[in-house]
Amino acid sequence: MNELFPVFLKLSQLQTLLVGGGNVGLEKLSALLRNSPEAQVTLVAPMILDEVRSLASEHPTVTLHQRPYQASDLEGKQLVILATDNPSLHQEIVQTTRQRGILTNVADTPDLCDLYLGSVVQKGDLKVAISTNGKSPTLAKRLREYWEANIPDNVQELLDNLQAYRNTLKGDFAQKVSALNELTKNFTAPQKPED
Structure with a gap:
């Protein structure tokens, strides 16, 4: 049974830290900004893709820091998304975020997550989020495609x-x-x- 509690966050009113500037970081940043174009995001990574820089340049509420993660990056943050290829770094950060009560999502590591980023269907003000409890993002994607095709354009x-x-x-x-x-x-x- 999926016991997750669905919520919609006002990311323009929260401070989000995204650790990772590669392809997964780009995917997470794109999802954040697609759903909440005014999201307050600080992205930290030793390497930042040009596509990430381009996307961030279109959103003045996104700040990029090209350097390794530092513990001080968590100051004032309410949401953390980890999108690196470094599992030990993720575990270290999650240990700290849990001590501080900061909600955290870790890409492709459901056991370390406090929350999952669902597959989202949006038409105008209607927004539907789909969760498979972390078991099958592929099925969530297929269901999103179904609903996108079947929710009327009007x-x-x-x-x-x-x-x-x-x-x-x-x-x-x-x-x-x-x-x-x-x-x-x-x-x-x-x-x-x-x-």
């Missing part, structure tokens, strides 16, 4: 209309939820072919 219009309707509702919370449930109850029902 879902943003639907969301805007629902928000406008919600803003007109009167009554207490339970009454508003009831009205919205009634309005949306058929949204995901299978469509019957017309005669």
